[in-house]
Amino acid sequence: MSKTVSIITENFGKYDPSSIDSYLSIGGFSAVKKALAMSSGEIIEMTKKAAVKGRGGAAYDTGRKWAQAASVQGDDKVVICNADEGEPCTFKDRSIISQDPFRLLEGMIIAGYTVGAKNGYIYLREEYRHLKPLLLNAIRESTEKGYLGDNILGSGFSFHIHLYSGAGAYVCGEGSTLIESIEGKSGRPRIKPPFIKECGLFQLPTLVNNVETLAIAATFIQHGVEEYLSHGTPDSPGTKIISLAGNVKNPGAYEIPFGLTLREIIYDIGGGIPDGHELKLFQLGGASGKVGDASILDTPYTYEALAKQGLVVGSGGILVVDDRTRVIDFVKSVQDFFIHESCGKCTPCREGNRQIAKIIDRFVDGNQHQDDLQTAERFANIMKNCAFCGLGETAQSTLLSAINHFPEEFGLEVAASEKH
Amino acid sequence: MNSTKPNGFGVLTSDLVLKIDEIIQTYESNSTRLVGILLDIQDIVPKQYIPREVASYVSETMNIPLSKVYDVISFYAALSDVPRADYVIQLCDSVVCKVTGNTILRDAITELLGIKEQEATADGKYWLEYTPCFGACDISPAMRINGKVFGHLTTQDSVKAALDLYK
Numbered sequence: 290m291s292k293t294v295s296i297i298t299e300n301f302g303k304y305d306p307s308s309i310d311s312y313l314s315i316g317g318f319s320a321v322k323k324a325l326a327m328s329s330g331e332i333i334e335m336t337k338k339a340a341v342k343g344r345g346g347a348a349y350d351t352g353r354k355w356a357q358a359a360s361v362q363g364d365d366k367v368v369i370c371n372a373d374e375g376e377p378c379t380f381k382d383r384s385i386i387s388q389d390p391f392r393l394l395e396g397m398i399i400a401g402y403t404v405g406a407k408n409g410y411i412y413l414r415e416e417y418r419h420l421k422p423l424l425l426n427a428i429r430e431s432t433e434k435g436y437l438g439d440n441i442l443g444s445g446f447s448f449h450i451h452l453y454s455g456a457g458a459y460v461c462g463e464g465s466t467l468i469e470s471i472e473g474k475s476g477r478p479r480i481k482p483p484f485i486k487e488c489g490l491f492q493l494p495t496l497v498n499n500v501e502t503l504a505i506a507a508t509f510i511q512h513g514v515e516e517y518l519s520h521g522t523p524d525s526p527g528t529k530i531i532s533l534a535g536n537v538k539n540p541g542a543y544e545i546p547f548g549l550t551l552r553e554i555i556y557d558i559g560g561g562i563p564d565g566h567e568l569k570l571f572q573l574g575g576a577s578g579k580v581g582d583a584s585i586l587d588t589p590y591t592y593e594a595l596a597k598q599g600l601v602v603g604s605g606g607i608l609v610v611d612d613r614t615r616v617i618d619f620v621k622s623v624q625d626f627f628i629h630e631s632c633g634k635c636t637p638c639r640e641g642n643r644q645i646a647k648i649i650d651r652f653v654d655g656n657q658h659q660d661d662l663q664t665a666e667r668f669a670n671i672m673k674n675c676a677f678c679g680l681g682e683t684a685q686s687t688l689l690s691a692i693n694h695f696p697e698e699f700g701l702e703v704a705a706s707e708k709h
Numbered sequence: 710m711n712s713t714k715p716n717g718f719g720v721l722t723s724d725l726v727l728k729i730d731e732i733i734q735t736y737e738s739n740s741t742r743l744v745g746i747l748l749d750i751q752d753i754v755p756k757q758y759i760p761r762e763v764a765s766y767v768s769e770t771m772n773i774p775l776s777k778v779y780d781v782i783s784f785y786a787a788l789s790d791v792p793r794a795d796y797v798i799q800l801c802d803s804v805v806c807k808v809t810g811n812t813i814l815r816d817a818i819t820e821l822l823g824i825k826e827q828e829a830t831a832d833g834k835y836w837l838e839y840t841p842c843f844g845a846c847d848i849s850p851a852m853r854i855n856g857k858v859f860g861h862l863t864t865q866d867s868v869k870a871a872l873d874l875y876k
């Protein structure tokens with residue numbers, strides 16, 4: 290397990306997450322102290338240098354996002370911490386919230402200070418309700434000790450954090466939908482423009498970041514960007530918390546430097562496939578991510594190398610599936626998820642998912658019609674191009690990548706030479 | 710605080726009204742808190758759902774149109790408008806739990822309790838529903854009972870041990 294590292298996760302198990310005194314005893318809040326001594330511009334420069342791609346899945350450059358948020362006019366802005374973590378096979382944010390909630394608060398305070406926000410909101414999925422008391426306690430204790438609230442540590446900067454609960458809707462992880470939900474409404478995405486960075490929660494300029502992104506910000510402020518950049522590869526610097534699960538011996542959330550190969554992740558960290566089975570496929574980035582097969586296990590886990598193979602980092606989920614599951618049953622399970630989660634606002638996603646599901650069901654039973662595959666691919670591409678939000682755009686990534694990697698499972702003839 | 714509240718009838722007992730008022734007060738009757746308020750109310754209503762009377766009561770007390778209250782109730786999977794049971798069992802139906810063998814878990818529940826999806830036991834104790842991934846994939850196959858997560862449920866015995874905690 291020595292291939293894992295402890296940078297973002299360095300505090301895991303080192304203190305009692307329900308006690309600020311315990312956190313302070315290991316040097317807690319030194320990131321906030323450092324940040325408050327810097328200018329917003331300096332922090333943005335550091336963030337740009339750290340080259341952190343957003344860890345919520347969309348991989349948007351954090352430094353750029355913070356620079357934009359800071360430059361938007363307005364003296365009342367909002368920072369949202371996206372703790373909706375709805376992507377199947379993703380639980381790394383849970384590991385941060387449950388083992389290091391104070392560092393998450395530090396990240397939010399730093400983000401708030403940098404962009405000039407007065408209020409922060411944590412949107413915690415209902416499924417993590419057991420973590421609510423821990424977060425509420427962290428917020429309360431931090432406020433009592435002056436690290437949060439009015440005039441933080443005498444700096445003149447005031448920032449308040451509020452905790453809101455989700456209620457079981459994957460689509461609410463999408464930024465504008467999350468905002469609708471915090472405003473007390475059902476979760477359907479907003480039309481853009483206006484962009485939420487200018488007009489988001491309560492019509493205020495809004496910055497949305499993932500839990501892990503915010504924790505990373507606190508990390509490199511505390512230890513310096515050089516330290517953080519000493520991990521990973523030149524193209525994908527730094528570290529990532531992955532959620533490794535499925536048919537592996539040691540499932541779990543692990544922090545790894547970018548650049549390990551998928552084989553190292555699955556076999557060295559994950560301990561390989563249990564019960565003498567063989568790897569059939571893996572899916573990266575959760576249900577909205579893409580699948581690959583055993584022939585590309587030596588691909589390094591970096592944004593660039595994965596993209597070359599048509600794969601994504603996404604949320605950091607790594608699902609391993611062995612030969613006991615048929616590819617088509619796997620695809621069906623993912624499809625069922627998207628049918629359940631489609632909000633129904635736009636036709637390509639609402640109807641496309643249903644029609645594709647019918648076709649997948651025929652494949653499951655072996656009753657597919659001759660042109661079914663073509664039709665499914667056509668609908669999938671329409672969804673990718675025309676859906677209203679990211680849910681519909683990515684819902685068919687699994688199907689399309691599965692067809693690509695396992696054509697024979699969809700009844701397509703493949704010449705032996707074409708197989709990887 | 711407000712002593713002239715209606716006594717209510719049916720599910721909306723005066724005791725429940727008091728508790729609901731308390732919840733709404735905790736959130737300062739803030740309409741942006743509707744989702745959280747309804748979740749908290751659902752926790753204290755017998756059979757864990759939002760009855761029609763309760764929805765109307767929230768709508769009147771918070772001055773939110775009933776249609777908006779129902780927009781929220783019907784949209785979110787965690788809110789139910791049908792009575793469930795004392796203990797709500799949620800089986801994860803997503804892909805990680807699938808590949809780690811959640812059929813054993815499903816069969817065990819059906820055998821132990823005699824209920825299928827969206828059904829309650831005759832004594833009103835247990836309700837079974839499927840739910841998407843709740844982020845316990847590292848201990849899959851997993852289920853939740855009244856929000857508490859149980860994992861590594863690969864045998865009927867392990868399922869029974871979890872159920873035995875809720876009698």
Ligand SMILES: Cc1cc2nc3c(=O)[nH]c(=O)nc-3n(C[C@H](O)[C@H](O)[C@H](O)COP(=O)(O)O)c2cc1C
Nearest residue numbers: 343344345371373374375462463464498499502679
């Ligand atoms: C359907 C859908 C669900 C999403 N769910 C999440 C989520 O649960 N958590 C998250 O951080 N981002 C999620 N995202 C991505 C967010 O829209 C957004 O990009 C992210 O929170 C921004 O933070 P980051 O830049 O730090 O990654 C989701 C996007 C879509 C389209």
Ligand code: SF4
Nearest residue numbers: 633634635638678681
């Ligand atoms: S793509 Fe799907 S989830 Fe997104 S708005 Fe359309 S129907 Fe709703």
Ligand code: FES
Nearest residue numbers: 801806842845846
């Ligand atoms: S897939 Fe079952 S808990 Fe994540």
